Amino acid sequence: MRARGSSVRRGVALVALLAASSLPAQTHLIIVSGLGGERKYSDEFRALSQSLADAAVKRFAIAKTDVLWFGEDSASRQPYFSGQSTKANVERALTQLATKAGPGDQIVLVLIGHGSGDGENSKISIPGPDLSAADFARLLGQFRSQQLAFIDMTSASGDMLPIVSAPNRVVITATKSSFERNESHFAQFFIDALTKDVADTDKDGRVSLLEAFTYATAETKRLYEADSRLQTEHAQLDDAGGKTGVAAPDGRTTGLLARRFFLDGGRVASLAGGASDPQLAGLYKEKFALEDQINQLRGKKSSMTEDAYDDALEALLVQLARKAKSIRELEGRKS
Numbered sequence: 001m002r003a004r005g006s007s008v009r010r011g012v013a014l015v016a017l018l019a020a021s022s023l024p025a026q027t028h029l030i031i032v033s034g035l036g037g038e039r040k041y042s043d044e045f046r047a048l049s050q051s052l053a054d055a056a057v058k059r060f061a062i063a064k065t066d067v068l069w070f071g072e073d074s075a076s077r078q079p080y081f082s083g084q085s086t087k088a089n090v091e092r093a094l095t096q097l098a099t100k101a102g103p104g105d106q107i108v109l110v111l112i113g114h115g116s117g118d119g120e121n122s123k124i125s126i127p128g129p130d131l132s133a134a135d136f137a138r139l140l141g142q143f144r145s146q147q148l149a150f151i152d153m154t155s156a157s158g159d160m161l162p163i164v165s166a167p168n169r170v171v172i173t174a175t176k177s178s179f180e181r182n183e184s185h186f187a188q189f190f191i192d193a194l195t196k197d198v199a200d201t202d203k204d205g206r207v208s209l210l211e212a213f214t215y216a217t218a219e220t221k222r223l224y225e226a227d228s229r230l231q232t233e234h235a236q237l238d239d240a241g242g243k244t245g246v247a248a249p250d251g252r253t254t255g256l257l258a259r260r261f262f263l264d265g266g267r268v269a270s271l272a273g274g275a276s277d278p279q280l281a282g283l284y285k286e287k288f289a290l291e292d293q294i295n296q297l298r299g300k301k302s303s304m305t306e307d308a309y310d311d312a313l314e315a316l317l318v319q320l321a322r323k324a325k326s327i328r329e330l331e332g333r334k335s
Contacts, residue, residue, distance in 0.1 A: 029062055033072075095139070118159055161238055171239070208257075
């Protein structure tokens with residue numbers, strides 16, 4: 001016979017544990033933009049980097065000191081510019097960050113530019129010696145208690161994925177292999193997804209890495225179709241540490257971590273339409289936290305007894321339903 005009281009106590013204890021671990025994470029964003037080779041590409045890489053850095057601070061409420069942008073120009077005066085994107089500068093920044101980032105923090109490393117190579121020797125083209133896939137795997141290995149997102153939007157970036165893939169890490173590449181060497185358009189659409197109101201498919205007021213990836217993939221395909229050209233870039237995502245990219249993660253069996261990964265770390269920087277309402281923002285923040293707790297709980301199902309899992313899930317679903325009801329009622333009064 002089922003010991004209901006014991007199961008309830010275990011479930012409540014697990015809910016409390018999950019709640020404690022779902023506080024908004026601090027996000028650290030590092031942008032590395034490489035050599036353009038031509039004025040056109042130099043300007044493009046600089047504009048994309050600046051746009052992402054601006055959005056990080058103004059849209060996602062990341063602290064200015066947690067946004068580092070390394071670029072081609074050694075003396076840029078652009079906001080958030082932290083120095084030339086040399087191997088030494090990037091390695092130093094990541095090593096220093098590894099010593100100060102707290103457990104559970106989010107580390108987001110974004111590469112923008114031209115790429116080349118094969119396997120561990122896949123590289124981003126930067127001033128001086130290039131950074132390779134093997135270099136990034138080593139540098140990211142310093143972050144043992146943080147969630148990582150490695151977003152390589154360079155051409156020929158696909159071979160990076162299996163080298164840097166690891167558990168608790170989202171890896172996104174603009175191409176499926178180093179053979180897709182032509183100019184990549186994925187970066188523009190991915191950054192559009194994060195800087196404009198175009199990719200929030202579930203209408204929850206924020207954009208996950210999965211939503212940004214899905215939007216950019218669709219828009220890239222649409223661009224080639226509109227120009228009647230053969231598509232020469234096919235973005236990939238891996239967030240299970242399987243070292244194999246997926247072209248169309250569904251957020252249920254693939255893309256689970258990317259679905260829960262937000263640059264705001266779980267905070268709500270602004271509401272839809274730009275309206276400011278602290279009460280509604282607080283309710284959405286609590287709703288998002290509950291959804292994250294449910295996703296975490298489902299990942300622990302195999303290590304729990306059936307009773308403990310059912311009790312914990314039931315408690316969370318009841319809380320989520322009540323929170324959604326409160327949001328609907330408040331939004332109804334304001335409409």
